[in-house]
Amino acid sequence: MTDLSTRYLGLKLKSPLVASASPLCESVDNLRRMEDAGIAAVVLPSLFEEQLTHASEALDWDLSRGSECFAESLNYFPDLRTYNLGPDGYLELIHRAKQNLSIPVIASLNGVSDGGWVRYAGLMQEAGADAIELNLYSLVTDPTVTSSQVEQDYCELVSHVKASVTIPVAVKLSQFFTAIPHLARCLDEAGADALVLFNRFYQPEFDLETLDVVPSLTLSSSQELLLRLHWIAILHGRLHANLALTGGVHSAEDVLKAIMAGANVAMMTSALLKHGIEHSQLVLARMRRWMEEHEYASISQMRGSMSYRSVPRPDVYERLNYMRVLNSYALR
Numbered sequence: 469m470t471d472l473s474t475r476y477l478g479l480k481l482k483s484p485l486v487a488s489a490s491p492l493c494e495s496v497d498n499l500r501r502m503e504d505a506g507i508a509a510v511v512l513p514s515l516f517e518e519q520l521t522h523a524s525e526a527l528d529w530d531l532s533r534g535s536e537c538f539a540e541s542l543n544y545f546p547d548l549r550t551y552n553l554g555p556d557g558y559l560e561l562i563h564r565a566k567q568n569l570s571i572p573v574i575a576s577l578n579g580v581s582d583g584g585w586v587r588y589a590g591l592m593q594e595a596g597a598d599a600i601e602l603n604l605y606s607l608v609t610d611p612t613v614t615s616s617q618v619e620q621d622y623c624e625l626v627s628h629v630k631a632s633v634t635i636p637v638a639v640k641l642s643q644f645f646t647a648i649p650h651l652a653r654c655l656d657e658a659g660a661d662a663l664v665l666f667n668r669f670y671q672p673e674f675d676l677e678t679l680d681v682v683p684s685l686t687l688s689s690s691q692e693l694l695l696r697l698h699w700i701a702i703l704h705g706r707l708h709a710n711l712a713l714t715g716g717v718h719s720a721e722d723v724l725k726a727i728m729a730g731a732n733v734a735m736m737t738s739a740l741l742k743h744g745i746e747h748s749q750l751v752l753a754r755m756r757r758w759m760e761e762h763e764y765a766s767i768s769q770m771r772g773s774m775s776y777r778s779v780p781r782p783d784v785y786e787r788l789n790y791m792r793v794l795n796s797y798a799l800r
């Protein structure tokens with residue numbers, strides 16, 4: 469019998485397929501359907517510190533900076549009081565999910581101040597979360613802030629959150645860093661139990677008729693998997709932290725590639741939104757079939773088999789691959 473089990477954040481999972489944050493995860497009924505469909509763990513939608521309103525004086529100060537110069541600046545933020553049920557509703561969702569599910573429930577937090585991160589991480593733990601995912605989405609627009617300062621702030625934040633809770637902590641990152649391996653090592657040393665690669669940024673659109681900035685959300689495709697595979701393969705075997713791949717996971721083949729690159733789990737959202745929660749059953753069935761056909765007995769047997777651990781000079785290998793890709797296109 470093919471063994472699909474894996475370990476992530478110190479948790480034993482029945483498969484490497486995890487449902488990442490989406491509106492589907494706001495309903496306990498949907499979460500139950502996910503468990504029945506073979507999903508091994510769920511990540512709840514992010515709780516934004518902006519929803520906490522007066523959770524910390526640091527946030528209040530941060531949001532008011534420059535308001536005396538730009539009177540409308542405080543109106544840039546949407547009303548998030550009902551998003552994700554609000555702070556109290558979010559903690560209740562964690563509690564109810566834990567009562568109704570046997571699979572791990574991972575809470576997600578997107579903060580802006582040390583006080584906000586630490587306080588609500590503790591409350592999420594008290595509500596019963598099995599782990600916390602820190603969604604580090606911070607767009608730096610100040611030209612005086614250096615990249616090293618941003619990275620140092622991230623690592624200090626992770627250290628502070630880890631010191632405040634006893635449950636595992638994952639860190640969800642974007643790909644917009646100059647030296648991802650260095651940042652990964654820093655976060656690893658700060659105590660991160662897992663790194664989630666990569667956050668998908670939803671860029672706003674311009675409406676030329678109304679001259680407004682409007683939301684624009686496009687679901688992922690399997691093409692986005694390539695960047696994630698690239699960095700998972702580079703980081704595999706270099707960290708104590710686990711690795712999770714998110715973004716572009718739609719098929720059994722996508723999950724298998726993630727595992728071979730070195731991921732502990734592959735996280736799925738857009739495919740579940742497009743095809744329904746039961747799509748995960750088809751993905752898992754096709755994974756088992758492929759593994760049996762290729763004589764893989766377990767997920768652990770294949771993990772990292774296509775990572776960079778076996779490459780003595782990854783930098784040279786990267787340049788050779790770059791040249792091969794450029795040379796692969798033939799002009800007609």
